Amino acid sequence: MNFLNPIAGIVAALIAVPLLVLLYFLKLRRRPLRVSSTLLWEQAGADLQVNVPFRWIKFSFMLLLQLATLLALLIALARPAIDLSRPTSKRVVILIDRSASMSAQDGPLDPASGKPITRLEDAKAKATETAISLLRSRGGEVLVAQFAARASVVQNFSSLQGDLTAAIAGITATDQPADLRAAMALLEPLALTADQPDAPSSAAAESELLTVLILSDGGPTSNQVAVVASGLDVRLVRCGPPPRAADAALAAAAPSPASTPPSLSGPAPSGPGPAAEPSALAATALDRPTNRGIVAISAKRDGDDPATIRVFVRAISTARRADTAPLRLALDGRDAASATLEFVPTPGSPQYLQASATLSVTSNAGGVVTVSLPPGDALVADDQVSAIVSPLKRPRTLLVRPTASVTQKDVFTDILGQMEFASLAIVDALPPEAASGETADLLIFDRVQPPPGLRVSSIILDAGLPLTAGRSIRIAQADAATTMRPVAWKRTHPVLRYVGLDSLLASPASWLAIDTAPSTVSPTAAEPPEKIETLAEGPRGPIIQLVETPATNVRHVVVGFDLAGSNWQVDVSFVVFIANAIDFLTGKSDRDSGRSFTTNQEITVAALPSATAITLTGPIDRTISLLRPASSAPSQSPPVASQASTERSVPFGLLERAGLYRATGAAPPGDALAVNLVSEAESSVVTSDTLDVISGSGDRAGTTSASASTGGPREVWHWFVLAALVLSTLEWLAFARTMRG
Numbered sequence: 001m002n003f004l005n006p007i008a009g010i011v012a013a014l015i016a017v018p019l020l021v022l023l024y025f026l027k028l029r030r031r032p033l034r035v036s037s038t039l040l041w042e043q044a045g046a047d048l049q050v051n052v053p054f055r056w057i058k059f060s061f062m063l064l065l066q067l068a069t070l071l072a073l074l075i076a077l078a079r080p081a082i083d084l085s086r087p088t089s090k091r092v093v094i095l096i097d098r099s100a101s102m103s104a105q106d107g108p109l110d111p112a113s114g115k116p117i118t119r120l121e122d123a124k125a126k127a128t129e130t131a132i133s134l135l136r137s138r139g140g141e142v143l144v145a146q147f148a149a150r151a152s153v154v155q156n157f158s159s160l161q162g163d164l165t166a167a168i169a170g171i172t173a174t175d176q177p178a179d180l181r182a183a184m185a186l187l188e189p190l191a192l193t194a195d196q197p198d199a200p201s202s203a204a205a206e207s208e209l210l211t212v213l214i215l216s217d218g219g220p221t222s223n224q225v226a227v228v229a230s231g232l233d234v235r236l237v238r239c240g241p242p243p244r245a246a247d248a249a250l251a252a253a254a255p256s257p258a259s260t261p262p263s264l265s266g267p268a269p270s271g272p273g274p275a276a277e278p279s280a281l282a283a284t285a286l287d288r289p290t291n292r293g294i295v296a297i298s299a300k301r302d303g304d305d306p307a308t309i310r311v312f313v314r315a316i317s318t319a320r321r322a323d324t325a326p327l328r329l330a331l332d333g334r335d336a337a338s339a340t341l342e343f344v345p346t347p348g349s350p351q352y353l354q355a356s357a358t359l360s361v362t363s364n365a366g367g368v369v370t371v372s373l374p375p376g377d378a379l380v381a382d383d384q385v386s387a388i389v390s391p392l393k394r395p396r397t398l399l400v401r402p403t404a405s406v407t408q409k410d411v412f413t414d415i416l417g418q419m420e421f422a423s424l425a426i427v428d429a430l431p432p433e434a435a436s437g438e439t440a441d442l443l444i445f446d447r448v449q450p451p452p453g454l455r456v457s458s459i460i461l462d463a464g465l466p467l468t469a470g471r472s473i474r475i476a477q478a479d480a481a482t483t484m485r486p487v488a489w490k491r492t493h494p495v496l497r498y499v500g501l502d503s504l505l506a507s508p509a510s511w512l513a514i515d516t517a518p519s520t521v522s523p524t525a526a527e528p529p530e531k532i533e534t535l536a537e538g539p540r541g542p543i544i545q546l547v548e549t550p551a552t553n554v555r556h557v558v559v560g561f562d563l564a565g566s567n568w569q570v571d572v573s574f575v576v577f578i579a580n581a582i583d584f585l586t587g588k589s590d591r592d593s594g595r596s597f598t599t600n601q602e603i604t605v606a607a608l609p610s611a612t613a614i615t616l617t618g619p620i621d622r623t624i625s626l627l628r629p630a631s632s633a634p635s636q637s638p639p640v641a642s643q644a645s646t647e648r649s650v651p652f653g654l655l656e657r658a659g660l661y662r663a664t665g666a667a668p669p670g671d672a673l674a675v676n677l678v679s680e681a682e683s684s685v686v687t688s689d690t691l692d693v694i695s696g697s698g699d700r701a702g703t704t705s706a707s708a709s710t711g712g713p714r715e716v717w718h719w720f721v722l723a724a725l726v727l728s729t730l731e732w733l734a735f736a737r738t739m740r741g
Contacts, residue, residue, distance in 0.1 A: 179600075311387070318351070
């Protein structure tokens, strides 16, 4: 038996025992009284003999009972504990899980804060008690390690209680998924040292099995099964509530392991556990905090409407009955959209319910898209996810006009001058490198028919378009005296959004027609026919069409009437049309997908040419200097303090905490980083009493299961409190009997 708090018991004993014994040394101060006879006062005389000071105390059954009662209370105050487990080795590894699910607030209430303690706090308390108990009962050395997405040693083997407790207290939480495989790889060199068959007898501690105590909630760790090397005796100390009924059913349905080592504490711990009745576990599960977490996000500009950012979100809920939750979408901190998630059961995932939703927001400038669930559940890290969407791309634009109009300034060139282009050039002939997309992102043909085989999207005004398979789009015209008004148009299409064609009038009347006569384009069997969509219709046929080539993902907007012969150029709807068409044709690229990272993903950013350091601010603050010491110079040369590094790719490694970061000194788009958890395994906050691992030296010989443990010695102070109550009752009965004479 060990004492977890012996100092308190010793101090209390030094104070209480002398006080109790001193009471029996006290001399009674009686008042002298004259009586007629002492016959009836013989017993009083006997008491006088007992209370003579400086005399040895005579035997007293009452004193023995009182001392026994006090001793039982003092032992209870010292927190006695017994260890029922099988013996551990002289060298023990305490491996603490600090993954995201270990931050779940589903433990008992903390008296200081009034909030539930996290699983990590429970693990650290159990680790501290276990380390102290091992040092006092068995001696030896203890190593403290931690793991999440990566594993590391916090304190090497030590027998100093202060070093171990300080190392355990310094372990912090992360928002990363757990990777038990990485933890076992960290301990593999220790296993190889402990499993030497020819180890010398003087190093017995090195030749026995190395005990590894994993303090974890036992939830899913990774898609790959961890391999435990020979020489490791792995035992799980579950932290967190007992497994739920559904989780226990899954464990029961799993194949039985080849071998199951005994528990660290021997018999199964009392209280609800994997062997409890499913109904009891289900009742316990209903009392636990529900966790709702976002496990997937995808933000991308709409292919047909690049100004619209569509955000897909998938979330899970650990509720055991129908559950709903509001979902909020914000752009740069301003509310933009909302939805209600309805969580439903999903086949194959009995541990939780699932829901999904798609929200949208319109923005040319882009920004930080944040989707959030209401706070207050078991886990905070998965309540909010973010992605960074870049502004719409500013295209390199080439305007192709007839030779006589290249230097001409008119309404159309004034309109284009107000648009945001990376560059705008006006030519009378299309260069080959521009047609292939090397020097241009957008082509505008003004009364010039483009050549066949374009690899760049374009706007074509008052000209035809060569197609594949011997086809082409041409402009058909009526008599010069005729006029044309649109009769219908797709008002909801991105190209014609907010474009009113009611007042459009063009002369002569014209429309777009498909010419099936042989063209200059040789048909190619590998290229499918273009998709042609009519956006606006005139009395005799289409006047605005969208042509898309699926093979090359190139699109063309074709206008089938003469702008100079219409009143459209002076109408505001024409400006809106040109802006919509530019956004529509240049917005479909991978660059328009929202950028985000996960907490187990390596992050590398590019530094600005003038930057000397990159400072990261957010949930984690970090500064990386881009200056390196210069090579030593001869004494006669002037000293050089430092020189800028030529390497401009700066690795930040893993960011353990989820959230938004700003990287000062980094080149866009790396100056803003969105880091999310998005892990079903962590958001499900599943607990388990077993860990399925592969035993053997990498030979995958069989599956072992690390059994559950109470996490340290079993305290028995309540037994001594009960014994003190029994002894005090006996003392009272003895005193009452003595008084009755």
